[in-house]
C-alpha cells in the first residue's frame with residue numbers, strides 16, 4: 033500500500049490508528065451520511081441554508097469558501113451540529129500562490145529548481161491554510177505539447193522528467209512538514225489523465241493516447257506525485273479513446289488502486305461525472321453516478337449525481353454498498369491525515385501575520401528571476417549599465433498591469449500588492465534616470481493606428497533605451513482560453529517595429545501564458561526576456577535582470593514553434609524513417625513546376641522547415657558556458673547498476689552565473705521506436721567567471737526503462753547515447769551499453 037509519505041501519517045502506528053477510527057466511524061454511518069461525504073459543493077445560498085445542509089450530513093467538502101470566519105462557521109455546523117461531527121474539507125484552486133503569487137507553473141518550470149518550487153508551494157500552503165483552505169487542486173501534471181491549449185500555463189511544460197520533478201516538489205511543499213500540521217494542505221494530482229493532449233489544443237477536447245504513450249509519457253508524473261505523498265487525484269474532463277476519465281475503471285481502479293496501490297482520494301473535475309451524459313457515455317445522471325462509482329470515483333465535484341442517485345442505485349442492487357464504503361474510507365482517510373478531526377478550526381487572525389511576509393515576497397521574487405528566459409541578447413546589450421544611461425522609456429501594455437502579470441488562476445492574488453516593472457524601475461532607478469512611461473496600448477489586444485505607432489517612434493527616439501513590456505493579458509491563457517493563432521495579439525508586433533525604428537536599443541520583455549510565435553518579431557529587438565506571467569514580484573525581478581543585479585538562468589520548459597502549423601513540435605519526438613537533415617528545400621527554393629518524387633524526401637514542412645524557433649531547455653545567460661564531452665565511469669552496465677556521468681563545465685565569461693545542466697539519453701534501438709532524446713536529470717550549477725567544475729550525475733540504469741512491445745516496464749539491453757548539455761539540441765554525446 034502506498035501510504036502518505038509525510039512524517040506522521042506514514043508511520044504504521046498512525047496508519048493503523050486512522051484505519052481503526054475510519055472503521056469505527058463508518059460502522060455508525062447511515063447511507064445518507066456516507067453519500068453526504070462524497071458530495072462536494074461550491075458555496076451556495078445563505079450561510080444558514082448551507083449550515084443546515086452541513087448539519088444534516090449532506091456535504092463532505094466545500095470549495096471556494098474565501099472568508100476565514102465563514103470557514104469556522106461552516107466547520108462548526110459540521111463538527112458540532114451534525115450527528116457524527118465529521119469535519120468539512122475546504123478546497124480551493126491555489127495554483128501558483130495564494131496571496132503572494134509566484135510565476136505561473138509554466139514559468140516555475142523554467143527555473144528547473146525543484147527546491148525553490150517546493151518553497152513556493154510551502155508558502156502558498158501557509159498562506160492558504162490560514163484562510164482555512166486545507167486542499168488545493170494542484171499540481172497540474174498534464175504533459176503539454178501544444179501551446180494553443182490555454183492550460184499549458186498551468187503545466188510544467190512538455191517533458192515528463194521535468195514535470196515529475198516540479199510536481200513532486202509542489203506536493204512536498206503543500207503537504208509540508210507532516211500531514212496533520214495545520215499549515216499542511218492536501219495536494220491534488222490532476223488531471224488524471226491525458227488532458228493536455230486534447231486534439232487541436234482545444235480545451236475539454238478528446239484525446240487518443242495509447243496505453244504505451246500513457247505509461248511512458250503521461251502517467252509518470254502522477255506516479256511520482258503519489259509516491260511523494262499526494263493525498264488526492266482529480267479525474268480529467270477528456271475522453272481518451274472514447275472513455276471519459278471519470279468513467280474509466282481501467283484508469284481509476286485497475287491501474288491507480290490495484291497496480292499502484294494508491295490509498296488516497298479520487299475526486300472528479302467540476303461536473304465531469306454529470307458531463308458523461310453530455311459526452312453520450314452515460315444515458316442519464318443516474319447512469320453517470322453508477323459509472324463513476326463503478327470506475328472508482330470517491331468524491332463528486334459539483335454534479336450532484338452521487339447525492340441524487342447513489343441511495344436508489346444501492347437499493348436497486350445496481351451499486352454495491354461496499355463501493356460506497358470504499359469511497360467514504362478514502363475521503364475520511366484524507367480528513368484524518370490532515371488532522372481535521374482533532375483540529376478543525378482556524379485562527380482567523382493568522383492570515384494577516386503570514387501573508388506577504390518579507391520571506392514570501394523574497395521567494396516570489398527569486399522565483400520570478402529564475403523563471404525568466406533570455407532568448408536574445410544581440411551585442412550583449414543586457415545587462416544595461418545604469419551609470420551609462422540618462423533616460424529610459426518604459427513602454428507597452430504589460431509594463432504596469434498588476435492584474436495581468438499575476439497570470440491565470442489567481443483568485444486570491446491581489447493586484448494592489450503586485451509590483452510592476454514600472455513601479456520597480458521607478459523605485460530602484462528613479463533618482464538616477466529619467467524614466468518615461470507610455471503603455472501605448474491599454475491592453476495586449478488593442479489595435480493601434482499608424483499615427484499612434486509613428487508618435488511612439490518619435491517619443492522613443494528621445495530616450496537612451498526602450499524597455500518594452502508586451503505579451504498576453506492573463507485571460508488569454510488558462511482554462512478554456514485556447515488560441516488557434518499564437519502571434520502577438522493586437523498591434524504588438526507593429527509596436528516592436530515602431531520601437532526599432534527609433535534607432536535606440538530595445539529590450540523586450542514578453543509576459544505570456546504560453547510560447548508565442550515570435551519568429552518574425554525577433555529582428556525588432558536587441559534583447560528578449562521571456563517572463564511568462566511572473567506574479568506578485570515580477571517587476572523587481574525583471575528590473576534586476578535587465579540592469580544586471582541578477583543574471584538570467586531560466587531555460588525553456590517547452591519548445592517554441594516557428595509557426596502554429598508546426599504544432600505539435602517537441603524535442604522528444606520519435607525518429608521517423610525519413611528524418612529531416614536540415615538540407616531540405618523550403619518553399620522559396622522549390623522550383624515552380626518541379627516534378628513529384630518521393631526519392632530523398634524527408635519529414636518537414638515546406639514553409640517552416642523542421643526545427644523549432646527555440647528548443648526545449650534553451651536559454652541564454654550574461655556569460656557563456658562551455659561543456660566538455662561527457663565522461664562515464666564505465667562503458668558497459670547491467671540494468672541494476674548506476675551510471676556515473678560527469679562533464680566539465682566552464683564559465684567563459686566575466687560574470688558569475690547559474691547554468692541549468694541537463695542530462696539526456698537516447699536508446700538507439702528499442703522493441704518500439706524511442707525518442708531522439710529524453711531528459712533524465714538536471715542540475716543548477718553556479719560558477720564564478722572563469723571557473724571550471726566537474727558536474728556529476730548518478731543515473732540508475734533503471735531510469736532507462738520504458739514500456740516496450742510486450743507492455744512490460746523494463747530496461748532493454750543495447751546501446752545508448754548520453755549528452756550533458758545546455759539544451760535539448762546541443763552537446764556532444766558519449767556511448768554506453770546496457771548488457
Ligand code: NOJ
Pocket residue numbers: 125169222301302511
Ligand atoms: C475545473 C478545472 O478543470 C480544475 O482544474 C479545477 O481544479 C476545478 N475546476 C475546480 O475549480
